[in-house]
Amino acid sequence: MHQYLFFIGDFPIRAYGLVLSLSIMLGTGVAYFLARQDGRWHEHIIDMGIYCGLAGILGARLWDVFFFDWGYYHNHLSEILNVWQGGMAIQGGLVFGAAAGIIYAIRHNIDVWALADIICPGVILGQGLGRCANLLNGDAFGAPTGSSFGIVYPDTTLAFQTYGRQPLWPAEVWEGQLDFVIFALLLIYRVSVAHKRGQVFMLYIMLYSVARFFLEYLRGDYNELVFGLFKSAQMTSVVSFSAAALIFIYLQYTGSYDSRETEMCGDKSENSD
Numbered sequence: 445m446h447q448y449l450f451f452i453g454d455f456p457i458r459a460y461g462l463v464l465s466l467s468i469m470l471g472t473g474v475a476y477f478l479a480r481q482d483g484r485w486h487e488h489i490i491d492m493g494i495y496c497g498l499a500g501i502l503g504a505r506l507w508d509v510f511f512f513d514w515g516y517y518h519n520h521l522s523e524i525l526n527v528w529q530g531g532m533a534i535q536g537g538l539v540f541g542a543a544a545g546i547i548y549a550i551r552h553n554i555d556v557w558a559l560a561d562i563i564c565p566g567v568i569l570g571q572g573l574g575r576c577a578n579l580l581n582g583d584a585f586g587a588p589t590g591s592s593f594g595i596v597y598p599d600t601t602l603a604f605q606t607y608g609r610q611p612l613w614p615a616e617v618w619e620g621q622l623d624f625v626i627f628a629l630l631l632i633y634r635v636s637v638a639h640k641r642g643q644v645f646m647l648y649i650m651l652y653s654v655a656r657f658f659l660e661y662l663r664g665d666y667n668e669l670v671f672g673l674f675k676s677a678q679m680t681s682v683v684s685f686s687a688a689a690l691i692f693i694y695l696q697y698t699g700s701y702d703s704r705e706t707e708m709c710g711d712k713s714e715n716s717d
Contacts, residue, residue, distance in 0.1 A: 447581055447600055463577035468497040471570025475563035482562050485554055489563070492548050500541030507536020511676045513666070534571055535680050557642035558702050564648040565630045571652075572623030578616040586613025587664030606664070613662040622655040640699030646692040653685035
């Protein structure tokens with residue numbers, strides 16, 4: 445585990461930033477491939493990847509600052525944008541990134557639901573790779589396992605500063621692995637099940653929300669409870685899952701089939717509305 449790969453003069457090249465950048469590029473690349481395979485809007489994917497990636501980084505940082513670490517940052521306002529210190533909340537990144545994507549799609553007369561279905565596997569793949577960045581940086585870490593099992597972080601990391609040499613649950617590792625599972629499930633669902641526009645994206649939100657909700661019980665980087673019930677990320681997961689499930693059901697009864705997606709499933713009996 446190396447936080448610093450090398451230095452250019454006094455400027456450090458951090459593993460966190462490099463892997464995070466790669467996750468955005470590879471996620472965008474997969475989205476481009478899927479859009480090109482679909483035959484629609486692939487010429488917009490690179491631009492969207494840049495805008496959504498930048499918006500996602502800003503959103504992830506601000507979400508972490510204001511929802512998880514405001515107790516520290518309200519006394520250190522000059523450090524709010526120091527993303528290299530760690531502290532990025534993926535849920536904030538998704539909210540801001542999705543908002544940027546919706547604005548871009550509307551401005552270019554792109555079907556938001558259909559595009560979201562196409563690119564969401566690339567998004568969850570990028571999330572999974574992003575958790576590798578957290579592991580290398582020693583943030584988004586787990587709570588002590590109370591046994592010899594677990595990750596012991598180097599003394600330069602926030603995890604070590606918080607728990608010392610106690611073995612910690614590999615929460616970020618398991619989340620990354622579950623993200624890859626979700627990536628595969630979305631691809632399978634997209635090509636094997638006839639669905640209404642927007643349902644693949646809603647399934648993505650539901651699957652990730654379930655995974656994140658339960659993994660939060662293993663996280664050790666923050667422990668504050670909202671209303672004495674759940675951590676803030678768990679509350680976000682509950683709200684996100686509930687909203688996505690309702691929209692999924694609503695689309696099932698009132699939405700329209702995407703003709704190209706339906707053909708990919710081998711069911712050509714349905715016509716798009």
